[in-house]
Amino acid sequence: MTKPASVGAVEELPREKIEHFDRELQAILKRYPPDRKAAAMLPALRLGQEVFGYASPAVQRLCADRLGVSAARAEEVATFYVMFHTEPVGAHVVEVCTNVSCSLCGGERIFEYLKKKLALANGQTTRDGRITVREVECLGSCGTAPAMLVDEEMYERLDVQKVEQIVGGLK
Amino acid sequence: MSETLILSKRWGKPNSAALETYRQDGGYAALDKALGMEPGAIVDEVKKSNLRGRGGAGFATGLKWTFLPKDVRPRYLTVNGDESEPGTFKDRYILEHDPHMLVEGIAITCYALDIHRAFVYIRGEFAKQARSLEKAIADARAAGIIGPRLLGKKDFDLEIVVHRGAGAYICGEESALLESLEGKKGYPRLKPPFPAVSGLWAKPTIINNVETIANIPWIIANGGEAFAALGVGKSGGTRLFGVSGHVNRPGVYEKPVAYNLKKLIMEDAGGVVGGRKIKAVIPGGSSSPVLTADEIDISLEFDAVKAAGSMSGSGGVMVFDESTCMVRVLSRISKFYAEESCGQCTPCREGTSWMEGIVHKIESGHATVADVAKLEQISGNILGMTICALGDAAAMPVQSFLKKFKHEFLQHAEEHRCPYGDHGWGLEQSSRAARVGAITY
Structure with a gap:
């Protein structure tokens, strides 16, 4: 799809990145019936987040435009699902599960440790923009608890030493 | 007696997720058999198997399939891999270690129900599992197992699409899942109409859990009666039980549906850490009412x-x-x-926050006895x-915790403190090696 974005705010996004987004979106759209483009809203926002850094209002409007729905639809989806970041986040996002099975094995302690080590509250980013830490709900790793996601990849059977190693190794 | 394993028998074998090893182990033979059957006969086998939905509701799968209206097309299959109920961690291992079993189950189901497009909804946090299934689908397509023809012999166009969620527990609820699949926020729909009548894009849609569909190849290969014989009464087969928390060997154990809960915990999962006693067990995900130690000797x-x-x-x-x-x-x-309330x-939007607030107030020692009553109300x-x-x-959970452990709530309120101090989560808080089928994590 090469047609220019019809919404003003999309102009704030870099042109070459929009082209990249549009190319990748074509592959995604193939998965859905041609008359059901709107179904691609979740993958489109995910793609937008990858390409532009986060699901900013401009990214939301870009997705809405390409899928032929209102900007309000894109915004309500972007703000409903916790994996979409509607505010800028750090270069790395560390998400610790503190739900029951994880906390029975030390998950809450790990989250407290990380916040203290990085001097952050839940959801905050280090001043150098490197790491965002946040608490998340059950990750489906209850048998291999405690668990966390780093940049959406799962790390399991954690303890403070392991977390120290993993987070210490983030560039 | 050796136990029959249906779902986890290949976990831990080298390259168990690969098409080649799946075929070497007899994979896709059930699809081949199914293609020689009348679609209605496949549905009959599933009915005879007494397979019940593994996602949580336990509804009879074969019966659900008969709810599709006869003449409306297209129909859709949606496989629920949202797996977000705290304490649940089983579907992910099917996706990781034996994704072709799911692909084969989808192919048989779609052939039986005249469905040409299936969506597998996988929770957003399962990136690795989504990749594993996407590879299996691509490999099956490249090998001509699915696509314009099934197994290269039957003209039957089948498209299987992986749709990833983005972090919302509510999308495991089937109608919210459909909304999410349509590209919207996950607001559940009023029922009726049920999805089998009006589902994805208002078309008839069957929604089954990953584990449910993964059982289909075995049922077709061995017959519905053999599957039913593994269970009791109107529940057939084996199930993947996930055990977590204060046990020596947490993990996923495949057992007959009517396996004993106490035995699962004390024998398979190795009993309780530190030799301590059980205080309580939640038997089916965090929403299921809690049981006390003397209530767990049950099927x-x-x-x-x-x-x-x-x-x-x-x-x-x-x-x-x-x-x-x-x-x-x-x-x-x-x-x-x-x-997670959408x-x-x-009542849910306001009530869940009120309950959270009151329980937190009780736990932190700032509540009175009247708050305990308010929570109940x-x-x-x-x-x-x-x-x-x-x-x-x-x-x-609130009602069952209050019913069975009210004294703990009252003690917090009366003493204005948590009697467990800094050890609310128990004395031992560390990770333990997990058993998942034949694999040790």
Whole structure:
């Protein structure tokens, strides 16, 4: 799809990145019936987040435009699902599960440790923009608890030493 | 007697997720057999198998399939891999270690029900599992197993699409899942109409859990009666039970549907850490009512757990030893449901936050005895008052914790402190090696 974005705010996004987004979106759209483009809203926002850094209002409007729905639809989806970041986040996002099975094995302690080590509250980013830490709900790793996601990849059977190693190794 | 393994028997074998090893182990032979059967005969086998939905509700799968209206097309299959109920962690291992079993199950189901497009909804956090399934689908397509023809012999166009969620527990609820698949926020729909009549894009849609569909190849290969014989009464087959919390060997254990809960915990999962006693068990994911230590010598079969006052749900068994503060546990569970309430219905949107607030107040020692009564009252005003089951899922733990461990709530309120101090989560808080089928993590 090469047609220019019809919404003003999309102009704030870099042109070459929009082209990249549009190319990748074509592959995604193939998965859905041609008359059901709107179904691609979740993958489109995910793609937008990858390409532009986060699901900013401009990214939301870009997705809405390409899928032929209102900007309000894109915004309500972007703000409903916790994996979409509607505010800028750090270069790395560390998400610790503190739900029951994880906390029975030390998950809450790990989250407290990380916040203290990085001097952050839940959801905050280090001043150098490197790491965002946040608490998340059950990750489906209850048998291999405690668990966390780093940049959406799962790390399991954690303890403070392991977390120290993993987070210490983030560039 | 060696136990029959259906779902986990290949876990841990080298390259178990690869098409080549799946075929070497007899994979896709059930699809081949199915293609020689009348579609209606496949549905009959599934009915005979007494397979019940493994996602939580335990509804009879074959019966659900018959709810499709006869003449409406297209129809869709949606496989629910949202797996977000705390304590549940089984579908992910099917996706990781034996994704072709799911692909084969989808192909047979679609052939039986004249469905040409299937969506597998996988929770956003399962990136690795989504990649594993996407590879299996691509490999099956490249090998001509699915695509314009099934197994290269039967003209039957089948498209299987992986759709990833983006972090919302509510999307495991089937109608919210459909909304999410349509590219919207996950607001559950009013039922009826049920999805089998009006589902994805208002077309007839069958929604089955990953584990449910993964059983289909075995049922076709071995017959519905053989599957039914593994269970009791109207529940057939084996199930993947996940055991987590204060046990020596947490993990996923495949057992006959009517396996004993106490045996699962004390023998298979190696008993309780530190040799301590069990205080409580949640038998089917965090929404299922809690059982006390003397209530767990029961069959895990859906109706048996129901008779014991709880639910077998998603098969997620959470174990709490005697050193655990039950107020602390409920506080976390209530926080979860408040966080995950979609906000559509007032009793749930407001009530879950109120419950979270009150339980937290009790746990932190700032509540009075009157707050305990208020908590009970609020939970009663949510139960049965909402569009979907999330409201009930939030209220049931509150009511069962209050019923069975009221003394702990009252003690917190009377002493204005948590008697467990800094050890609300129990004395031992460390990770233990997990068993997942034949694999040790």
